[in-house]
Amino acid sequence: MRFLTVGPTQLFDSVPSYIEEALKNNICSISHRSKDFENIFRATTSALKELMDIPEDYHIFFLSSATESMERIIENLVDEKSFHFVNGAFSNRFFTIAQESGKKPEKIEVDFGEGFDFNNLRLPENTDLICFTHNETSTGVMIDLKDIYKFKEQNPDSLVAVDIVSSAPYCNIDFRKIDAAFFSVQKGFGLPAGLGVLIVNDSCIERSKQLRKKQSIGSYHNFLTLLQKSEKNQTPETPNVLGIYLLGKIAEELNRYGIDNIRKETQQRADILYSFFENNDNYEIFVKEKKIRSSTVIVINALDGSEKIINKLRQNNYLIGAGYNNFKKTQIRISNYPMVTMHDVKEIIKHF
Numbered sequence: 097m098r099f100l101t102v103g104p105t106q107l108f109d110s111v112p113s114y115i116e117e118a119l120k121n122n123i124c125s126i127s128h129r130s131k132d133f134e135n136i137f138r139a140t141t142s143a144l145k146e147l148m149d150i151p152e153d154y155h156i157f158f159l160s161s162a163t164e165s166m167e168r169i170i171e172n173l174v175d176e177k178s179f180h181f182v183n184g185a186f187s188n189r190f191f192t193i194a195q196e197s198g199k200k201p202e203k204i205e206v207d208f209g210e211g212f213d214f215n216n217l218r219l220p221e222n223t224d225l226i227c228f229t230h231n232e233t234s235t236g237v238m239i240d241l242k243d244i245y246k247f248k249e250q251n252p253d254s255l256v257a258v259d260i261v262s263s264a265p266y267c268n269i270d271f272r273k274i275d276a277a278f279f280s281v282q283k284g285f286g287l288p289a290g291l292g293v294l295i296v297n298d299s300c301i302e303r304s305k306q307l308r309k310k311q312s313i314g315s316y317h318n319f320l321t322l323l324q325k326s327e328k329n330q331t332p333e334t335p336n337v338l339g340i341y342l343l344g345k346i347a348e349e350l351n352r353y354g355i356d357n358i359r360k361e362t363q364q365r366a367d368i369l370y371s372f373f374e375n376n377d378n379y380e381i382f383v384k385e386k387k388i389r390s391s392t393v394i395v396i397n398a399l400d401g402s403e404k405i406i407n408k409l410r411q412n413n414y415l416i417g418a419g420y421n422n423f424k425k426t427q428i429r430i431s432n433y434p435m436v437t438m439h440d441v442k443e444i445i446k447h448f
């Protein structure tokens with residue numbers, strides 16, 4: 097079975113051999129305070145920095161999931177007010193985490209399948225943090241990064257955090273133009289779930305230092321203890337060592353393959369899928385505005401319902417996703433992450 101689901105998803109073909117190698121090298125038994133672990137930490141962070149062009153002075157923290165990253169970001173960067181761009185389930189989750197953490201978040205909210213009108217948008221005063229979801233996995237909307245950069249330029253006093261869970265590593269994000277970004281590994285990195293990666297700059301560290309003087313920024317994983325440990329290539333707690341190891345191996349593999357090739361091929365597959373559905377009477381592309389159609393999560397209205405086609409594909413060894421929540425019966429979601437091949441795309445198209 098090939099999993100063209102939006103997450104968890106298909107593993108990279110090489111993952112089993114990396115797991116075998118990890119077992120052979122006792123990766124799952126070594127101490128997280130050992131030189132061996134520090135070497136793994138260093139190898140993974142440096143491969144990630146190369147792959148995603150993360151500046152040397154940005155910090156990489158390992159957490160348990162992307163949802164944890166949202167909570168840590170709110171706790172460590174927001175005194176009172178965050179502002180959220182909400183256009184689906186994951187961006188809304190970021191907002192509710194801020195609410196439940198006792199902050200006073202505000203939001204601009206648009207319907208599923210829509211993007212945002214950045215013109216005429218005023219940020220509420222004293223906003224500590226602006227939160228974007230680059231690729232809304234529930235709807236297949238991918239915000240133009242240029243709009244995010246421009247909004248940050250217009251509001252230089254607020255920090256900007258970007259959820260890149262289902263666009264990394266495809267997304268060519270300029271880290272210099274944002275302050276924090278995060279992802280988890282069971283989507284575009286084709287790895288087993290259980291590891292979140294959070295990337296922050298020194299402005300974030302500075303903010304959490306200031307915040308700590310007046311309120312709790314958390315104990316288990318706050319930015320200051322994460323930083324202190326990461327400077328020694330370590331983590332505060334016993335981490336998911338296997339996950340960190342595997343992420344390093346996949347990042348190295350993708351570096352050898354070339355991120356430009358990955359981006360180009362992802363776009364080619366997305367173009368083929370969208371143009372196929374554009375010309376098929378039984379299906380319709382959910383996101384109407386071309387500029388914001390996701391390259392990595394393709395969301396399609398199935399006019400005959402989603403169930404039949406999902407079952408048909410399953411019988412042919414392909415698993416695709418149903419629509420999110422209320423759209424379960426009427427939509428399908430197809431992942432187009434880096435491990436998906438042109439062969440996969442051609443195979444699934446045959447069955448529609």
Ligand SMILES: *Cc1c(COP(=O)(O)O)cnc(C)c1O
Pocket residue numbers: 103160161162163164186229231232233259260261262280281292
């Ligand atoms: C899957 C997903 C998350 C949540 O990731 P977890 O690792 O399950 O916490 C957050 N944001 C987006 C955009 C996602 O697709």
